[in-house]
Amino acid sequence: MSIYAGLDVSDKTTHICVIDVEGKVLRRDVVASDPDVLAKWLHKHCADLVRVVLETGTLSTFLYHGLVGRGVAIECICARHAKGVLSARVNKSDVHDVEGLAQLARTGWYKRVHMKASATHIDRAALRIRAQLITARTSMANQLRGLLKLFGLRMGTARTPGRRAERLMAFYAQRPDLKALFAPL
The missing domain is CATH 4.10.280 (MYOD Basic-Helix-Loop-Helix Domain, subunit B)
Known part of the structure; x- marks a missing residue:
């Protein structure tokens, strides 16, 4: 079964939402904003992970390269495009934003951002x-x-x-x- 994840990153913590191919939420969690912690969590709870989506931001380069180096299939997406999609949701919170990011990962309706080395x-x-x-x-x-x-x-x-x-x-x-x-x- 294919599953997708979204990451909503803040300075200290990252909200994670994992959904299946039909969009049903399988798991939510909050972990430290550290690539090692995130990679261990994703490898432990997401065996059939297809894609993880992360918005551009201050920690996006650090987390992107750290997760790629740990074997996570991650893509960084344009925050302005994600904001347009996420603003359509009724309630604006980290929990709802991360679910929206996971849905974007599932549908593929996002603009991928090139991450420099x-x-x-x-x-x-x-x-x-x-x-x-x-x-x-x-x-x-x-x-x-x-x-x-x-x-x-x-x-x-x-x-x-x-x-x-x-x-x-x-x-x-x-x-x-x-x-x-x-x-x-």
């Missing part, structure tokens, strides 16, 4: 962190330039740390009383 997400995160560090460094350098102008020192185009240090030492020689203000923390 984990390495792609790691590369993108590294690039974002680098861009933030460059922005922070530039902002701090501009603030330092502005503060030093108050005391008559211009950094100019000192682009290397050695050149900046030379200019700061020259400034400290002129104004030793301000050395504590610009000392490293």
Whole structure:
């Protein structure tokens, strides 16, 4: 007998609904939002599992790759399309949403979303962190330039740390009383 499942994910818990080929609810449960826990639960309770459906969200990439790696036939669907289907239901709750997702898994009336590889997400995160560090460094350098102008020192185009240090030492020689203000923390 073919069975289908829907997952409604939140930060800490995931609602699961399992239905048969005719749409009858076989089992409902709430487990931790962890791929290992979800995979063990699905393997234990769903022997003839055909498809699991999961909406896009903050944890969808993590759960999708974790469940695929544990041998679960899972598909991630567009949350906006799922919202259109789920909004037709009278009662809006996690229990009803997960049942609607399971029904979508059974019927196949959804738009599948391509999930990028984990390495792609790691590369993108590294690039974002680098861009933030460059922005922070530039902002701090501009603030330092502005503060030093108050005391008559211009950094100019000192682009290397050695050149900046030379200019700061020259400034400290002129104004030793301000050395504590610009000392490293």
